[in-house]
Amino acid sequence: MNDDFYNRGLAKAKQKDYAGAIAEFTHAIESNPYFADAFCQRGLAYYDSGEILLAVSDYTEALQLNPESVEAYYCRALARVALKNLPGALADADQVIRLNRNHAAAYNLRGIVYRKMGHVHDAIANFKLAADLYLQQKDKDNCRLCLEKIKQLQPKQNLTVVHQRPTPTTPIMSPQEYFTQLLEKAEKGDTRQALEDLNWALQVDPQDAQAYCCRGVVRYKQGNYREAIADFNQALQLNFQDAIVYRNRGRARFQLGDHQGAIADFNQALQIQPEDALLYIARGNVYRAMGNYLGAVTDYTKALQINPDDPQAYYNRGLAYAHMEEMQRAIADYQQAASIFCEKEDWKNYEHVLENLKKIHSPSIESKQSKYNMLRQRLLRLVGGYWEIAQRLIDQTKRYYPGMSEEWYMEKVIDDLERDRG
Numbered sequence: 001m002n003d004d005f006y007n008r009g010l011a012k013a014k015q016k017d018y019a020g021a022i023a024e025f026t027h028a029i030e031s032n033p034y035f036a037d038a039f040c041q042r043g044l045a046y047y048d049s050g051e052i053l054l055a056v057s058d059y060t061e062a063l064q065l066n067p068e069s070v071e072a073y074y075c076r077a078l079a080r081v082a083l084k085n086l087p088g089a090l091a092d093a094d095q096v097i098r099l100n101r102n103h104a105a106a107y108n109l110r111g112i113v114y115r116k117m118g119h120v121h122d123a124i125a126n127f128k129l130a131a132d133l134y135l136q137q138k139d140k141d142n143c144r145l146c147l148e149k150i151k152q153l154q155p156k157q158n159l160t161v162v163h164q165r166p167t168p169t170t171p172i173m174s175p176q177e178y179f180t181q182l183l184e185k186a187e188k189g190d191t192r193q194a195l196e197d198l199n200w201a202l203q204v205d206p207q208d209a210q211a212y213c214c215r216g217v218v219r220y221k222q223g224n225y226r227e228a229i230a231d232f233n234q235a236l237q238l239n240f241q242d243a244i245v246y247r248n249r250g251r252a253r254f255q256l257g258d259h260q261g262a263i264a265d266f267n268q269a270l271q272i273q274p275e276d277a278l279l280y281i282a283r284g285n286v287y288r289a290m291g292n293y294l295g296a297v298t299d300y301t302k303a304l305q306i307n308p309d310d311p312q313a314y315y316n317r318g319l320a321y322a323h324m325e326e327m328q329r330a331i332a333d334y335q336q337a338a339s340i341f342c343e344k345e346d347w348k349n350y351e352h353v354l355e356n357l358k359k360i361h362s363p364s365i366e367s368k369q370s371k372y373n374m375l376r377q378r379l380l381r382l383v384g385g386y387w388e389i390a391q392r393l394i395d396q397t398k399r400y401y402p403g404m405s406e407e408w409y410m411e412k413v414i415d416d417l418e419r420d421r422g
Helices: 002-014 018-031 036-048 052-065 070-082 086-099 104-117 120-136 140-157 175-187 191-204 209-222 225-237 243-255 259-272 277-290 293-306 311-323 327-343 347-361 363-382 387-400 406-420
Strands: none
Touching (some): 002 018, 002 036, 018 036, 036 070, 070 086, 070 104, 086 104, 120 140, 209 225, 209 243, 243 259, 259 277, 277 311, 293 311, 311 347, 327 347, 387 406
């Protein structure tokens, strides 16, 4: 008989006859005082009729009879929010999630509670989890609502406003600011969390070109160069024409040994940002790796014209000069780099530069390689600073005249080049 009362109560609640539903559920409970679902449904009817305290009482009774009732915990959490009992609501939402890790509405409710308590970061985290679950459940409307809540809260992540109460005039954080925060997170070493956030963003919007770009940067920092390049390619296909894409794809290509591809990307980036010193340093590094030391020096010099206090540009130019046997210039650049590193208290790089200075000043090395270095410098000048050309000529000469010394081969190549040029 109590089932008949219960079913009639459900029917009346569906028709919004809450007084009638309460009466039927009460009969069901009188017939069976251990009927947990009847307490829970009567609590819902009380809640819908505005009797919030009575609703909480019934939900509590239902939980005493069935401590694993997800519905009773969730309903009581909603009622406690209405009563402004935020700690109680939060405790109930936590219980729902403990019993069901995929309860999207509970994460959303927990986000609401955290927002009311002023815990902005926790609110955003829960709205993200709710949006992700709604997305998996193909509930796009609720997913979109969670995203809107995140947009409204994101500005308060800024340290200057994080402790302030929300105001209607607070500006919404732009996508650029959001992705900048993710990149800053990756710079500080938290690449895993940044990658998770970007994967989530791309699940929500697979056409977000900026998200692909940022994920490429994070993957580059993780050393996943091929995956990074794939993300940069996707960003470009979606018409995200930004120097950051070309610069970082160039860096990834360089790491994979694709020197020509790297230079092409740096050239493209420089067309967009012709005054970016870091781009000239990056391209100079590729030239140096290819043996084009003259091209490397030119780029490092351009970087220093833009930023005269960049110690890395001085150090890299010093390396290029050393390969060209321009030792005095190399020493001057090393000394300048060491001085700036010292001012910045960057002792690791400072010591590294000093080690290179010691190698140049070593008398044993100078005396042993004096003639060889002079020949190498003459040959480099004859081939325009491209050591790979010089090496190719030396290798050809070795095939024709096997068994001779390195100095003999360099002298032979030099003589041939000078004779051919008259």
